[in-house]
Amino acid sequence: MTDAQSEAEHILSLSRELLDDIELDRIASDKLLLKASRLARLAGSEEIRKWISFEMQGYSGSDDLALRYMTLTGRWTDYEAKKGYWGPLAQQEAAIETQKARIEATKLGSMSGENMVFVVDRLNRSHSALSASINQMSGVRSRVLGMIHNFVSGVYYERQFADVAATTFEAYKKEVDALIAESAGDVLVKIPSVIARLREKDEEAVSQALTTCRRILEGFADAIFPPSDETYELGGNTLSLDASKHQNRINVYIALRTESSSRRTRLRQNISNLFDRVSTGVHKEVTAEEAYSLFLNVYLFLGEVLNLGAAVSDEIEVC
Template sequence: MVHQSRSEHVLELAKELLDDIELSRTSAESLILKASRLARWVGSEEIRYWLKLEIQGYNSSNEVSLRYMGITGRWVDREKQKGYWGPLAQHEAAIMSEQAKLHAMRIPDTAGNMAFMTTKTVTNEMTSSASRISKLSGIKSRVLAKLHEFISEIYYEKQFDSLSESIFERYKSDVDNLIGKSCGEVLEQIPSVMSRLAEGNKEAISQSLTTCRRVIDSFADSIFPPSEETIEIGGNQLSLAANRHQNRINAYIHLRIGSKTRKNRFRQNLANLYDRVSTGVHNEVTVEEARALFLNTYLLIGEILHLPSDDA
């Protein structure tokens, strides 16, 4: 049995519901019940309450109920509080009943004094049924349109999330493989950062940033070990000593790409990142910023490891 993630389950359910609506392949009651299941997973409190109204019927004591009476076109006379308060399934059943009644009606073939009155009565009943069908069908159409709007938003949001997750997972797997081959010590430190960030308290955040800095240092040692030599970059002689981690990472980048603009982008990103994870240990950093810094560290390492081995 294939295990589905919550995101996959929501995406599949939303797709089924869109097909149900667009292909008219299920009853109103079944549609609302299934949509309620989706709303319990991802819907807002208001949407969940609205769907409850479509199952149980509307009431005049709730603001949301009164607002959706208008949204779904249920009012006959709002000032007098006259409207179609029943649930969608009830209106759908009434439409079918009126359609059957209308189908069975016909102008009687009569003559004499009663012909005019009989014909007028039947015509009035046909007009009344047609009007009722029109009103109830309008309510149903508005409900389905609102439902389609809600489900579509969920579907395309989850479809994008699924695509994003897929792209990131493939990239992560690739980066993890490169890190494992080139600098295994870095890969061993990543779970520690993730664990600290999950705790979310001030001390844990500080420790996670310290580990991020160590990850960058370990990365520098792995890809460009320290030496007594120097390297010229942009007219400057840079030391490659043990404590010059950024210089050594920049030297690694310098030897692999020719684009000055790209080199500068790498250098600036690395400098900003290293400065923030260093000073953030002693300053106030939110857990959201700490997560962003960790992700930036990971993505930067991945981008550097994807550089060609020869000059571009």
């Protein structure tokens, strides 16, 4: 197992554990914040990591991100005067418990004493103020936990999907590699050089990678449908199959192996676009990111064509 795989599995495991922590309310908020901060660091979510640091250490009035999250977590009591709950989440939770205790204590004390009406009125006003403060701080806590839950669930489902996608692609890759090795072995040895070039990301490396992609497509055409002096009638057109007509030969191979006109059309358009984008004349227009997408498209195209199987069509005539 590579370091990248180990880290990916750790992120998935940690995010799953955190979801249970939040949904089952099984650990204190300070421990939850520490675990969420670790997840943010591992997942590369710098903004979330910094926000969680405010929740652990308190907010700063001179930090734009802190001010934004003061709003997102509902901490302002007077936005214009910049008054609000600036302290860490643990401080808000402690204040909630303290104020609840004050309400309980004054309820007991209100049962005796002189000027009962005055005392009761004052206590009611005090209780109302304390309750309002408790409600707002409880709202802050709920928002914080809700935002952490959204972040953690996002990481979890993203990584879970990535794990499924990676496993699926790896299985498909093994199948495609076997098909290429059997039908066009010379093509398979060119693939590692494309990947190596694309990792360099500079303009010359991208150009060389695209040139190799074009050679892969041409070598693939020669392997599955060798050139000849014959022509084929396809869709009302007479196609030459000489050594320079790589697209024609691939299209004939496809047409012989699928009765679906829509699939033929899609594959024909795909191979036309691929040849166009990997041609030397447009290298300067292709970014490293697009070049990598083109390479993957080429690879998946080879796999789909080789999976077509034996010839099923008799609609193509030799001329």
